[in-house]
Amino acid sequence: DSGVTQTPKHLITATGQRVTLRCSPRSGDLSVYWYQQSLDQGLQFLIQYYNGEERAKGNILERFSAQQFPDLHSELNLSSLELGDSALYFCASSVSLVSYNEQFFGPGTRLTVL
Amino acid sequence: GQSLEQPSEVTAVEGAIVQINCTYQTSGFYGLSWYQQHDGGAPTFLSYNALDGLEETGRFSSFLSRSDSYGYLLLQELQMKDSASYFCAVRDEGGNKLVFGAGTILRVKS
Numbered sequence: 001d002s003g004v005t006q007t008p009k010h011l012i013t014a015t016g017q018r019v020t021l022r023c024s025p026r027s028g029d030l031s032v033y034w035y036q037q038s039l040d041q042g043l044q045f046l047i048q049y050y051n052g053e054e055r056a057k058g059n060i061l062e063r064f065s066a067q068q069f070p071d072l073h074s075e076l077n078l079s080s081l082e083l084g085d086s087a088l089y090f091c092a093s094s095v096s097l098v099s100y101n102e103q104f105f106g107p108g109t110r111l112t113v114l
Numbered sequence: 115g116q117s118l119e120q121p122s123e124v125t126a127v128e129g130a131i132v133q134i135n136c137t138y139q140t141s142g143f144y145g146l147s148w149y150q151q152h153d154g155g156a157p158t159f160l161s162y163n164a165l166d167g168l169e170e171t172g173r174f175s176s177f178l179s180r181s182d183s184y185g186y187l188l189l190q191e192l193q194m195k196d197s198a199s200y201f202c203a204v205r206d207e208g209g210n211k212l213v214f215g216a217g218t219i220l221r222v223k224s
Contacts, residue, residue: 002156033211043157043201043214056210090156098210102147105156 003027004106006091012112018079021109023091025072031055031094032074033103034066038087049074050097081113116140116204118215125221126192134187134218136202144205146178146185147212151199160187160200189220197222 003026013019025032034046045058049068060066063081068074078085088110092103118138126132138146145164149157161169163178163185175188189196199217206213 002158004156031210042216045211045213048210056206058211088154092157098205102159102162103212105158107156110154 002104002106004029004091004093004104006089006106006109008109009107010110010112012114013081014114015081015083017081017113018077019081019111021076021078021089021091021111023074023076023093023106025074025091025093026104029093029095029104030072031097032068032072033092033094034060034074034076035090035092035105036087037090037108038084041087043090046076055097078111083113086111086113116206116213118202118204118213120200120202120215120218122216123219123221125223127223128192128194130192131188131190132192132220134189134200134202134220136185136187136215138183138185138202138204138215140183140204142206143180143183146176147203147205148174148176148187149201149203149214151201151217153198157201192222194222194224196220 005024030051033048046060048056066076088108090108092105120136147162148160151157161176173190178185201214201217203212203214
């Protein structure tokens with residue numbers, strides 16, 4: 001158990017819908033990262049927040065957005081869902097802004113878009 | 115940008131030693147990490163090399179050669195539970211995000 005929690009574990013929804021994925025980092029970790037893992041794309045970095053502020057952006061679609069709240073939990077919002085958004089979404093956390101070694105990953109949310 | 119290459123699959127027998135290679139191309143280098151992921155599970159950190167040489171952690175070792183832009187993960191005394199995907203990863207120039215290789219599926223046979 002990494003100490004990072006994610007809810008829900010599974011999510012099934014329809015095209016065009018909007019969903020929110022939630023992540024609570026390890027106690028004391030200020031950085032939260034979101035990754036998408038699909039069969040054909042591997043693990044792709046989406047976005048990083050550090051102590052409430054967005055600090056790095058990857059290949060995140062405009063339909064996707066995220067935020068980190070004062071209690072440091074983070075939410076990833078996915079809207080106008082398409083079939084291709086079906087994937088595992090992982091949240092990871094680390095203590096510092098620049099993680100030179102370990103990121104701790106949560107168990108993931110499996111999103112299925114029908 | 116960054117890109118990493120690793121073999122897609124490796125098969126080995128229980129008790130053997132296996133080496134998973136990773137070559138990378140980066141505009142700046144801030145260390146090479148290795149993660150393990152069992153099917154459907156979360157990636158878990160295995161090792162990190164910032165400097166050349168071998169880092170050993172139990173049955174797992176990781177090696178880095180910065181001049182060759184190359185690293186490898188060495189798994190000794192293979193066990194069935196080592197069957198998993200193994201990813202190498204590098205940091206981007208800002209150090210904030212990890213760029214992962216496509217992963218190597220390790221199959222351990224009895």
